[in-house]
Amino acid sequence: MLAAALLGLGGTAPAQAADRPELALYAPQDFHFVAPEGGPDAGNRFESVLYAKGRTASGDEINAEDVVAEFDASELKGKVTLSGLGVGCTAVDYVVTCRRGDFYQRTEVVPFTMVSVAGVPVGEAGTVRARFSSSNAGAFTHDTRVFVGKPKAALGAHPAYRIPVAQRRAAPPLTPAFGNEGQVAAPRGVLLYVRAAEAVFTGPRYSNCFYPQQRDTTYFYCAFPKAGGLKPGTAFRTEKPFTARTVHDQMKGGYEYRIETLGALPEYDRGYRKLVRGTGQPLGLVSVPADTLSGEGQYSFQSEDYEQGADWTVQGITVRGRVGDVVETDVPNPAVVPEGPRPSFVRVDLPEGTELELPGPGEGRPGVRYCGLNEYQQVSCEAAGKAVLRLRILKEVKGARGQLVLGSEPANGEVNPADNKAPVYLAVTPGPSPSATPSGTPSGTASPTPSGSASATASPSPSYGTTAGTGGNLSNTGAGAAWPAAAGAVGALLLGSGALYAARRRRAAGAVGDEG
Numbered sequence: 001m002l003a004a005a006l007l008g009l010g011g012t013a014p015a016q017a018a019d020r021p022e023l024a025l026y027a028p029q030d031f032h033f034v035a036p037e038g039g040p041d042a043g044n045r046f047e048s049v050l051y052a053k054g055r056t057a058s059g060d061e062i063n064a065e066d067v068v069a070e071f072d073a074s075e076l077k078g079k080v081t082l083s084g085l086g087v088g089c090t091a092v093d094y095v096v097t098c099r100r101g102d103f104y105q106r107t108e109v110v111p112f113t114m115v116s117v118a119g120v121p122v123g124e125a126g127t128v129r130a131r132f133s134s135s136n137a138g139a140f141t142h143d144t145r146v147f148v149g150k151p152k153a154a155l156g157a158h159p160a161y162r163i164p165v166a167q168r169r170a171a172p173p174l175t176p177a178f179g180n181e182g183q184v185a186a187p188r189g190v191l192l193y194v195r196a197a198e199a200v201f202t203g204p205r206y207s208n209c210f211y212p213q214q215r216d217t218t219y220f221y222c223a224f225p226k227a228g229g230l231k232p233g234t235a236f237r238t239e240k241p242f243t244a245r246t247v248h249d250q251m252k253g254g255y256e257y258r259i260e261t262l263g264a265l266p267e268y269d270r271g272y273r274k275l276v277r278g279t280g281q282p283l284g285l286v287s288v289p290a291d292t293l294s295g296e297g298q299y300s301f302q303s304e305d306y307e308q309g310a311d312w313t314v315q316g317i318t319v320r321g322r323v324g325d326v327v328e329t330d331v332p333n334p335a336v337v338p339e340g341p342r343p344s345f346v347r348v349d350l351p352e353g354t355e356l357e358l359p360g361p362g363e364g365r366p367g368v369r370y371c372g373l374n375e376y377q378q379v380s381c382e383a384a385g386k387a388v389l390r391l392r393i394l395k396e397v398k399g400a401r402g403q404l405v406l407g408s409e410p411a412n413g414e415v416n417p418a419d420n421k422a423p424v425y426l427a428v429t430p431g432p433s434p435s436a437t438p439s440g441t442p443s444g445t446a447s448p449t450p451s452g453s454a455s456a457t458a459s460p461s462p463s464y465g466t467t468a469g470t471g472g473n474l475s476n477t478g479a480g481a482a483w484p485a486a487a488g489a490v491g492a493l494l495l496g497s498g499a500l501y502a503a504r505r506r507r508a509a510g511a512v513g514d515e516g
Helices: none
Strands: 022-025 031-034 045-053 064-072 080-083 089-092 095-103 106-116 123-134 138-148 153-155 161-163 177-180 189-197 199-202 209-211 219-225 235-238 243-246 252-261 285-287 298-303 311-313 317-321 326-331 335-337 345-349 354-356 379-382 387-393 401-406 421-428 442-446 474-476
Touching (some): 022 123, 022 138, 031 106, 045 064, 045 095, 045 123, 064 106, 095 106, 153 252, 189 199, 317 387, 379 387
Parallel strands (some): 031 138, 317 421
Antiparallel strands (some): 022 045, 045 106, 064 123, 089 095, 153 177, 177 235, 189 219, 252 298, 311 335, 317 442, 354 474, 401 421
């Protein structure tokens, strides 16, 4: 909402000696808005957040001691009532004192809730004058201007857009539009927040906008301080549109934006000034009729062929080695046609006669991600990057065969489900296994993919005939484990990437393999 608590740094006490903390407001409000005509509203709650910062010479953080917060709301008498006194707070008429005692790092002070008196006209009603003190951190004051009535955001409407196949990656330009349909002005102007899904912003970086460090950003803020504030009944659009490109050829995404009142920002926006300020020209605003704003600040778009679905293909592999060998086989990344979002993981049903053998200390190759156990205790491999399946061959089983299975389907539908699975063959080489040195022979290759389907290319990886440690293997001496049905929409991911490599192994549990 436009009327939300300003969070950031401000209202700090003078700097203290090294052995004393500094007391500061973590959430100073320059403005506070109360619903008119005695209306109930969560925003009527008056809140301050205090924090103590400072360390001793030895680096220990210091508590703020004997903290007292005093709020003088005398100017509001007859315009608002104060109710719901906070813990540790007492009131004498319109002066409320809250004794917080000692606190460490952070504490909230909620002295009261304000309710407007019926019949009081909307507009500025007065000021709450606060004083915060501590026996070991000094004192400071902060004033908050109180208004009866609230600003309320009005946002533009944007019809859905389809990106022609001939213009892949060209997201439509976005021109945000916003206004104030509330009862009072946003006194100092507004902060615009813009976010993109499945796209990254391009184009100039304006000097009144704030961006993440990375070059391809999915969000940013623009500040529009305005003399006299954003008044009720007024509306504007940005002087220039924002441009973006999609991150995939075939995709479904969109933009969303909102505005907040400068001087009364919600907590999640408090750090916008810590982002990188643009170095270009400032972005201006152009007035538009207020009655043209009938939307929610959302603009969806998708590729023209999105509803035709996609084809995700996994390619089979062959595990090669002698009985007793520990072998490593590259697992090809699934192919995605048209280019678009990818599956997150591939499940592996091991061939009979093999078991998962995770690397021990000093084993494994740097820069790879070894397949591990997921939360269902099934073998899973990442579907992007360099995934490697590390197995011990226990015995030769004639006709042994496992399978690779994609862990999800495209959100827009799979056009060829048959190629979401592929075989894992076991080819046992005659002869005794070497003791503990790499064999130097290829351990595995990608198996041919049935014709007519797109496939990824896999390169053979060498066999590492290292002797593994003791205990903790997942062996397969029979059929592959059943895949539990996943609840939810098609394309929902059953596993987070953090679960793929959490596995029991000969060492302590933790990350799998040597990341180099």
